[in-house]
Amino acid sequence: MKSKNFNGGIKLLSIFLLFFLLVTLEAAPVKIKVILDNASVKATRAIGGKTLTRVPLNTILDAESKIGDWYKVSWQGSSGYIHAMNVDEVSGRELAREEVGRPGRPAKSQPEIVAGIEVKMEEGRKQIRIEKDFEKAISLLKPLIADVFSVTDHNKQKELGAELYLWLGLASAGKGDAYSALVEFKSMFAVNHPYAKEITRNILDPEIVSLIEQAEKQFLGLVTEYSIEISTKPKEAKIKVNGKEIGLSPEIYRTANPKIVIEIEKEGYKPVRDESFITQATTRKEYTLERAGRDVEVKSAPAGAKVYLNGEDTEQVTNCVLPIVPFGSHNIKVIKENYAEWEGEIKIEEGEESLVVEMTLTPDKYAYLLKWGGPASQLFTQPSGIAIDKDNNIYIVDLGKIKMKKINPEGKVQTAWGAAGKQFKIIKNPTSVAVDSQGNIYVTDAKTHSFVKFDRAGIYKRKWGKEGSENAQFKSPSGVAVDSKNDIYVVDSGNHRVKKYTSQGALKKVWGKQGIANGDFAYPKGIAIGQKDEVFVVDRVRVQKFSLEGEFIASWGRRGTADGEFNNPQGIFIDHNNFVYVADSGSNRIQKFDENGKFIAKWGTPGTNNGQMQYPVDIAIDSRGYVYVVERNNNRVQLFGV
Secondary structure, eight states, X not given: OHHHHHHHHHXXXXXXXXXXXXXXXXXXXXXXXXXXXXXXXXXXXXXXXXXXXXXXXXXXXXXXXXXTTEEEEEETTEEEEEEGGGEEEOOHHHXXXXXXXXXXXXXXXXXXXXXXXXXXXXXXXXXXXXXXXXXXXXXXHTTHHHHHTTOSOHHHHHHHHHHHHHHHHHHHHHTTOHHHHHHHHHHHHHHOHHHHHHHTTTOOOHHHXXXXXXXXXXXXXXXXXXXXXXXXXXXXXXXXXXXXXXXXXXXXXXXXXXXXXXXXXXXXXXXXXXXXXXXXXXXEEEEEOOBSEEEXXXXXXXXXXXXXXXXXXXXXXXXXXXXXXXXXXXXXXXXXXXXXXXXXXEEEOOOSSOEEEEEEOOBSOOEEEEEEEXXXXXXXXXXXXXEEOTTOOEEEEOSSSSSEEEEXXXXXXXXXXXXXXXXXXXXXXXXXXXXXXXXXXXXXXXXXXXXXXXXXXXXXXXXXXXXXXXXXXXXXXXXXXXXXXXXXXXXXXXXXXEEEEOTTSOXXXXXXXXXXXXXXXXXXXXXXXXXXXXXXXXXXXXXXXXXXTOOEEEEEOOBSSSTTOBSSOOEEEEOTXXXXXXXXXXXXXXXXXXXXXXXXXXXXXBSSSXXXXXXXXXXXXXXXXXXXXXXXXXXXXXXXXX
């Protein structure tokens, strides 16, 4: 009958509460249960504040409100604050269960209660000391609190209570919950301060000792506020404590609650979240932030180019440092007026040093600077080839009386060179010229179907070939180039092939045949060697790329006048950055590509004015970046620069 009346009362109470909520729109007070015997009610929200009254263990209180870690309560005529460490919030179901109890359970004698407590405490101690199962220990020990405080022998009750809270504290500390350990140790001192001092004097673990000392200070009211200095490397990181921003590191934070959550954020670094427990009244924590990326140093030649990262303007120009670019893949684009855009993918991986990205920008606009010869000049007669040595001396071959001319780096024609031209009488119809690293000069001759070698002074040394289709013969050779080992490559145009010789003149390799398939030729013209030891050949309306042994790699181009298309191209040159320049003769222009055939720039229009062109047949670039264009029909060489 009692249970039925109780349940009926609960139902009526629920209806009343619902009506009350609808009318007042206010929540019912929170029910809290005192879990520490003689828990103090303070006049203010401060651990060291004045104690108004004390509340027995297991007392149920109505908390009017909660401010931080403090509940506002009334007890025996006193209204004040009780700390959250001393109470647990309880639900209506838990209250009902406590009031109803377990019918029919026989009451235990005091010795039985004490013996039962001691057995379970010993089992809990075993889980802590031997098994290291701290969760199980807590589950065994926590229910004993009510049993301990049901012991009528007041001294025994306090001793058991102090021991129980000690072991609960040790279990909490063992599983890394320092805050809960502090609460349990403080309860230990509150139950029996002298006995707590006695049972903890042989504990040697410095972390446990520190927690016990702090708990005692809190119990005695000696600690009312904690101070923590938070610093970071690097400095000026944003700090939040318990969700509230407190400033930039280093910063000092003061609190009455030793349990705090520290959050640290700084652009370019991984965020930090630390649930921290302050174990001293004054303490310091320093965090070394872990980078979320690396600095990227972007260098260009020339400098002064705008830098874009993943399509966004960084508002910086080269040479510059992009601070802490996040790990992963990124796109970098560099833009400078009169130069082709540079774009590339970078992958940022962990590392201490800056990631350096360097590029050489290549011009995409060229301006006329000066010229040698011209339509009315007698300097050149249908010039056909050009080469430049490592000292920037220029060699030009043509059909004039003196078949090869030399211009020094200052732009002056060297009339006395080659015995005033007498050495070059062996040449009849020169088509191309090349210089090796020793200064030796090689000239192809379409009329004598051969190529000829001169030394750096212009003195004739040797001649190879005669008309024919055998390996040692040529038919209208049209191009010559030298690689980094001074091996010589000759375009045998009429035989649709390329021949490779050693620097001593021994034939090493022959490749190609007439056709339009990859690796075949149709009256190939110019030839050049790239910086990666690759052979580029101008072939009718395309450029073909080979290994030094004649293995086909790639090709690009077709007939036409659009970008990347050709109309009877003749000459080709590869600069020191592996950019490819083609004299597109029939379209009266120069086209520029990267090593894979991507179009970059073009310049030239038909005409005789400065900057215009009439059938350009060859091209060369000196170490200073100046571009020389040979025009057969204008009888001149023009110089261009950025």
